[in-house]
Amino acid sequence: MASSPLLHVRDVWKRFGERITAAGVNLEVGNGEFFTMLGPSGSGKSTILRMIAGLEQPDSGRILINGHDVTLLPPWRRELGMVFQQYANFPHMTVAQNVGYGLRRRNLARETVRKRVSELLGLVNLPGFEERPVTRLSGGEQQRVAIARALAPRPRLLLLDEPLSALDEKIRREMQAQLKDIQRATGTTFVYVTHDQEEALTMSDRIAVLNWGHLVQVDEPHALFRRPKTKFVAGFFRGSNVIEGKLIRDGGNHVFRCTSFEVMLPDSVSQPASPPAVAIRGEDIRMGSPAGPGDIAFEAILERMTYRGVYTDYQLRLADGQSITASATSGPDLPIGQPVQVAVRLGRVIPLHAEPV
Numbered sequence: 001m002a003s004s005p006l007l008h009v010r011d012v013w014k015r016f017g018e019r020i021t022a023a024g025v026n027l028e029v030g031n032g033e034f035f036t037m038l039g040p041s042g043s044g045k046s047t048i049l050r051m052i053a054g055l056e057q058p059d060s061g062r063i064l065i066n067g068h069d070v071t072l073l074p075p076w077r078r079e080l081g082m083v084f085q086q087y088a089n090f091p092h093m094t095v096a097q098n099v100g101y102g103l104r105r106r107n108l109a110r111e112t113v114r115k116r117v118s119e120l121l122g123l124v125n126l127p128g129f130e131e132r133p134v135t136r137l138s139g140g141e142q143q144r145v146a147i148a149r150a151l152a153p154r155p156r157l158l159l160l161d162e163p164l165s166a167l168d169e170k171i172r173r174e175m176q177a178q179l180k181d182i183q184r185a186t187g188t189t190f191v192y193v194t195h196d197q198e199e200a201l202t203m204s205d206r207i208a209v210l211n212w213g214h215l216v217q218v219d220e221p222h223a224l225f226r227r228p229k230t231k232f233v234a235g236f237f238r239g240s241n242v243i244e245g246k247l248i249r250d251g252g253n254h255v256f257r258c259t260s261f262e263v264m265l266p267d268s269v270s271q272p273a274s275p276p277a278v279a280i281r282g283e284d285i286r287m288g289s290p291a292g293p294g295d296i297a298f299e300a301i302l303e304r305m306t307y308r309g310v311y312t313d314y315q316l317r318l319a320d321g322q323s324i325t326a327s328a329t330s331g332p333d334l335p336i337g338q339p340v341q342v343a344v345r346l347g348r349v350i351p352l353h354a355e356p357v
């Protein structure tokens with residue numbers, strides 16, 4: 001965490017009928033942090049965000065902002081901003097009227113509002129757009145207006161629920177970079193919701209992965225990507241292979257064994273995945289090069305090659321029938337259906353833990 005927590009979600013539970021959408025969620029988000037909740041559709045991202053906003057009440061648990069318990073406060077008394085997937089602008093107003101809306105309601109002087117609006121339009125890269133009717137803008141521009149409006153009262157906390165998902169790929173990438181710049185420039189704490197792993201990895205200081213209302217893993221992007229804790233997290237990031245096997249005891253040690261290799265499990269894996277499993281990233285699988293002392297090595301059958309430009313994916317079948325995909329810089333084709341020698345550094349074989357469900 002960047003510094004002292006600005007947001008503290010403490011043991012929050014929420015059910016809709018039989019459905020648990022927050023299962024004892026605990027979160028601390030630091031002041032100035034870009035924090036992302038990532039998970040598949042229906043995992044509870046929006047519900048948790050709406051509880052932070054005050055649009056939904058938890059069944060139990062507390063929400064603290066800046067050390068104050070806001071659990072019972074209405075949204076407008078929580079001093080936070082919100083941006084949603086749909087551009088929530090007032091269609092009959094100009095850009096400046098939209099951005100200045102919250103400021104005018106605070107009875108600020110006209111000139112103060114004008115200056116602040118122009119400053120915000122600069123920040124979201126829409127300088128000079130003041131008098132444009134908001135409905136004439138592109139989707140990306142409308143969303144930037146919504147962001148400027150949410151930032152106008154200088155909230156310390158901005159909640160964003162899939163704000164870029166209605167935009168096309170290219171604009172979305174540009175906006176990702178811009179959002180990160182805006183967050184840095186203003187020092188505002190962002191709590192961001194997305195189901196897009198790449199979006200989460202590129203923008204966030206930390207990411208919380210959600211499944212069925214459980215926070216499965218909270219980590220910095222590289223840690224989450226390199227060291228997924230569970231099958232669910234490994235499966236969520238493209239390029240990870242999950243290999244299942246058995247656990248055997250060897251003296252005091254637990255050893256993961258599949259037909260192709262075995263690795264010792266560290267003591268930190270107190271509750272191994274069920275069935276036992278390890279994860280290996282596609283780019284950590286080497287083919288055809290000799291195995292060194294710190295490697296596991298095995299033979300696999302090359303079943304398919306998929307050219308992806310810079311990289312080629314090599315689908316490999318292990319002796320027990322499990323399939324994994326190695327990803328390597330595109331080179332000469334290898335013969336399909338033939339055995340290949342495979343090596344992986346021992347440190348790149350990630351033992352997986354049980355899901356916290």
Ligand SMILES: Nc1ncnc2c1ncn2[C@@H]1O[C@H](COP(=O)(O)OP(=O)(O)OP(=O)(O)O)[C@@H](O)[C@H]1O
Binds near residue numbers: 042
């Ligand atoms: N007001 C409600 N009444 C009943 N069920 C609800 C309500 N709000 C959410 N749910 C249910 O809670 C679960 C989690 O919903 P939520 O919107 O938080 O998921 P999400 O992770 O944001 O999904 P998505 O990526 O599709 O937006 C879903 O099964 C949803 O149908």
Ligand SMILES: [Mg+2]
Binds near residue numbers: 045046047
């Ligand atoms: Mg949602």
